[in-house]
Amino acid sequence: MDLPARESMEFDVVIVGAGPAGLATAIRLKQDAAEAGADVSVVVVEKGSEVGAHILSGAVIDPSGLDRLLPDWRTDPDRPLKTQVTGDEFLYLGPAGGMRMPNLLMPKLMDNHGNFVGSLGNVARYLGRKAEELGVEIYPGFPASEVLVEDGKVVGIATGDMGIDRNGEPNANYTRGMELRAKYTIFAEGARGSLTKQMVERFKLNQNSDHQKYGIGIKELWQVKPEKHRPGLVRHSMGWPLQNDTGGGSWLYHFDDNLVSVGFVVHLNYKNPTLSPFDEFQRFKTHPMIRDVFEGGKRIGYGARAIMEGGWQSVPRLSFPGGCLVGDSAGFVNVPRIKGSHNAILSGMLCADHVFEALQAGRAHDEISSYEKSWRSTAIGADLKRVRNVKPLWSKFGTALGVALGGLDMWMNQLLGWSPFGTLKHGKADYECLLPLAEVTPLKYDRPDGVLTFDKLSSVFLSNTNHEEDQPPHLKVKDPQLQKKSEHDTYGGPSQLYCPAGVYEWVESEDGVRYQINAQNCVHCKTCDIKDPNQNINWVTPEGGGGPNYVNM
Template identity: 60%
Template sequence: MEQVQREAMEYDVVIVGAGPAGLSAAIRLKQINPDLSVCLLEKGSEVGAHILSGAVIDPVALNELIPDWKEQGAPLNTPVVEDRFYMLGPSGALRIPNALMPPLMNNHGNYAVSLGNICRWLAQQAEALGVEIYPGFACSEVLYREDGSVKGVVAGVVGIGKDGKKKPDYQPGMELLGKYVLIAEGVRGSLAKEIIGKYKLSEGREPQKFGLGMKELWEVLPENHRQGQVTHTMGWPLGTRTGGGTFMYHLEDNLVSIGLVVHLNYQNPHLFPYMEFQRFKHHPLIEPVLRGGRRIAYGARAITEGGFQSVPKLYFPGGALIGCSAGFVNVPRIKGSHNAMKTGMMAAEAAAAALAAGRAGDELVDYETAYQNSWVYEDLKRVKNVKPMWSKLGLVGGLALGGLDMWMNQILGFGLGTWKHGKPDYATLKPADQARPISYPKPDGEISFDRLTNVAFSGTNHEEDQKVHLQLKNPEVPIGENLPIYDEPAQRYCPAGVYEVVREEGKPPRFQINHQNCVHCKTCDIKDPAQNINWAVPQGGEGPNYPNM
């Protein structure tokens, strides 16, 4: 193998990913010790470019990190003023009284926000403290010391063509070396996946579970706008056996964020999550809000949903997992940003203490201990059964028992034991001939849109001639196995139209990967039934460019 010569830069702490967790860790490190050298690497073209969330944020972690955030101009401009919960049917809606919902579901004191803009603001705070932030630097490789510990990452490799050969603009990238490396890549990051596997961090835990979240940002007519109103629905269009739900948040400036989350343990390979989202927008509860408005952005992202049972061991030799790289989303609340920020802060505190004591290289056991004694742990523990109960009992039974479990935790301090998740999401599909085909209405181009048209509103872009970042372990599997058994679900579960089964007269079907469409949601890496697709980072600065998402 060719030895690549790279320049190296050394830091006290290297952080991979400028989301809420990575930024909070960087800020906390510099708050503790301004002399620490901290490097933060982000694969998006700018901080916030790849951030996608609903989002209603609980400011509890931000209050701890930057207590005067209001005076500092943090973009939390829309306090929630009204919570609405509905059970939907195809043409009607039953509102669930707020009094029946466990108190933790109350959004009083929370804010409807653009999480991308919050990350952009956090980046300003980090840079003001001296954090070195490098956007457009994709981290493609983990570097290890001779003793097996993580010593850094390779970032910034560009100029390798589809054929694997170096092009004239080839750059070998740099080695960013840290006494500690914090992995904050978000859901199903490629480095986190390698590290979790290498160090067996998920051994003894339940398999991680995931959802696919799709979102559009709309500018609606002023008469349809209700700033601070938050709506969540369940039921139609997904039905009672497929887990998931929807959200509609009224932000400032006549903006509304609307989206659908589909749990990726669904069984029917004919399910087309993107088209379920488009169909949902025509519901009589929703369409009147959007009618006359305009969609201004679209995106999609996987969500970690395993929660309490699936959180892996958080530290490894040389570093730690923070935020959604480990999975701290509270599923019924549809919130994870507060937990991501707090885990970043706790890992930073553990790393700073180790460095101050001259214990660089020691495993960050104190981070794990801090987590187990934190409100993050309690936040996940009290909702730990909602997801597995829904998966096993369906919508009605699961929510009834899950609601009882949450109320018991609220009142008594304990619930109905700890339920298991069961199969990983890739193993849940039924063969196509044993599942009900689903017919979807054609998008009308005003409220609902075809997939490729919407992808254009994600701002995603990839150079054509580069090593394809969606890698097939065996190129024969899509047509040879997945097509005859599952009608190749990749052509439906991908929310960006990356995967196609091309049929031409007189020729056998062909599997095509349109990698330039990819919005970096990682669903393919999670849901492919053969686990044949590996999502790797493309060149830095590529992928979506989300505005105000």
Template identity: 55%
Template sequence: MAEIERESMEYDVVIVGAGPAGLSAAIRLKQLDPDLSVVVLEKGSEVGAHILSGAVLDTAGLDALIPDWKEKGAPITVEVKEDNFYILGEAGALRIPNWPMPPLMSNHGKYIVSMANVCRWMAAQAEELGVEVFPGMACSQIVWGENGEVRGVVAGEMGLQSDGTPGPHYEPGMELLGKYVFLAEGVRGSLTKEVMARFDLSKGHCPQKFGLGMKEIWEIDPEKHRPGTVTHTMGWPLGKNAGGGSFIYHLDNNQVYVGFVVHLNYENPHLYPYMEFQRFKHHPMVAELLKGGKRVAYGARAISEGGWQSIPKVVAPGVAILGCSAGLVNVPRIKGNHNAMWSGIHAAEAAHAAIKAGRASDELSDYETALRTGPVGRDLKKVRNVKPMWSRWGMVPSLVLGGLDMWTNQLFGLSLFGTLRHGKSDAESTGKARDFPKITYPKPDGVISFDRLTNVAFSFTNHEESQPCHLKLKDPEIPIKVNLPEYDEPAQRYCPAGVYEVVEKDGKPTFVINFQNCVHCKTCDIKDPSQNINWTTPQGGDGPNYPNM
């Protein structure tokens, strides 16, 4: 195919991703210098379309960025009034009192929010300052400079046919070039992966760890609705099969967020995370809450869980990695949006200083320093051992020892355990099918629990079917030749959207990819035991269209 010619546009800073990190960076840049040219490129059909988060928001980052956010009408109104934590058994629940928990775990003074709506509001604030925000603009390639630095991205390529060749309505997209490029793509971003590999940014750091978060929005009986109530659970139904837990957040308008997280370092390849979520809703405590209600939305995404030990080097020539792309979630607090905002603020301040000094396309080392020594580093360092403790010793020991470790960090700024390291990657943690029992899951009842494809319809996902499949297999034979006999092809189960199937065709098993169902969670890219699936971005505007996740 002939070399594609593209028009290019120059900016001071090009930002990939209109999440809390990317938008915070854009706003801060314009606050520092209104004359800076800043563009934010978002692959979703609108800002917020691909944003899925719990979310109980710690407003610390937003307080620093826009101190008068209340006066400016931010959609942040439901303050946490009640904070509950339970360990579940199959039929009962044990309430863990709040008093033994370190203060950093308290949700009082925080807000239950839709981060999709918060990001829509932030985008409006950015545009008022003169930021150019372009949704529906998937960034499919890095533009490399003459000396190997990141110069920009290719955005807006549309109309490729299934074989990858230009179709009749092909649009080549544009090269958006910047003195600096910020990658704020969220978890396991495709461009971030490429940059991290090119510059070996994970060298000297632990592998990133992940969880799969699934979430439904329910409208419930008004008599059961308690705005501001936050409930977290651990234990049943996962038991010893996997780490994880749930969240139930009462927001306004008789709505409740019901979420379930499964740590992706589970060993049993027969585990079916989506069905664990559906089974969880039949616990008496949860089923009683949902009885008489209706589910109105569904979605899923991977969550970075590696914390302090797994943050890679976040800068390379011409580029900075922000937010969940860098892995800034505080796992025990189940919060990352505040750290994403801080990362955007720090990156913006470093880029502004560099541009003011006449620099371009070099390493923003000041951003790296600010991230590790500032509020993000302080937040993550205190809880750094909780996740590796859970991985090594299980739920109950990690509750006791993790609590002790957080207390000593909170009170004395030190850990009795030092810094524990993460072990294998989540893909390497997957065991062989023959070594683990199959798990039987109850059939969804269609009232409280739902089959996967029915629920995917409530993510409002859409992909242009004529485009190339964005889920690339490095070797098309591995799913049937390796993954099926060795691992019972776990892609059939770990995907929360039913993208992958093994079907009989001409008397032989065949691996089928239904990419139209993809909700962009990236679990396949993370958990595939052969690391054979590469998630890349489809054309702009495709994927889920989350209303207020």
């Protein structure tokens, strides 16, 4: 099919993704330019229908990044965070009860006092407004679908074509995508970004780092009865319902007007292919130490997303000719703290400073190696280095012993500035960890009651997810025969279970079994791209604006 040539626009910097990292990069570039009396043209493209539509996090937010980026944000009447942490609890749960861990046992870095509880999506919306006030152009609903590379250098991106039917042919609403060309292109796509993945492979960015590790975080937003609401309470747990060899845990945060954010993380290196992270989350809410919070309340939001968990030893090279990685694209999440937005903002600022210096020197399309060389000596590096062994210890020794050893390691780092373990490796990649169905005891889950526990489809409804149905599939199975022979026959079809949105189904019929993909349900969590045992599913951006439309998430 012969397509018309794309129109193009020229900028100094193009940023892919309007999350905290991308918007912080844009804001800092404009701040640097204003301070130097210079002019820098910056554009941000965002695949969500609006800024914040695809942003989901717990979220207890460390404000250190915001404080540095926008020092006056706390006195701004439009500020996105208003509830400070007032209580910090950590529980270890068993099937029928549990125990609260004394706060004195927790390393200081795990203390949440001074942090804020709120919606990271609303933080992104706030940063978007601030960026536009400084002259940044932001285009939501325009996913970057292609990286433009010339002579081995990134020279920009192209947005996806609109109005392509499911057979790949233009329909009556066809519109060609745009080329956005730049001297430097910054990738701030979040976890497992489709273009970032290409850049890591093309430029061998992970050649000298451990492989990345992931978790899936599933979240609900509840409006609870006023007498059950404790503004600023932060509660984390681990243990039940997960078995000892499966990493993960929960959060429960009270904030704003009778809102409670409740969520569950399952590390994606789990072994049992019959495990369902969604259903483990539903079970968690039934625990006697948890369920009372929701009595008489109403569930008003749902979503899911992948979480980068590799940390210090898994961060890839951040720079390459013409471009850089920032935020969750780089993997700057502090896993034991369940926090990454502060590092996302700080990495955007750091990247912006180095890119602006290059622009001022008249450079273009070269590698900003100074950014790569500097990050480990900053607050980002200090934050990640001291917790670098928590995830490997948890994975190797299980929850009970692994978490205890991880706590010891954090205390040693806090008190002495070193670790007795050095820097541990992560072991297998997450997709390599599943055992064949024949080697496990299948897990069983109760039917949802529709009051406290729910099914996937009613949950997806609350995420306001929408995709144009007549478009090419954005979930691409590379080899359908391999999917049947391996994913179904050997592993029992785990995609039906690890997907939190009911996208994948193995449908039995008289003619055999077929793989059905309900792509319109996809909440863009990327778990399939990560956990498929053969790496046979490739997630790419759908047509502009498709996906969830989160509110207060």
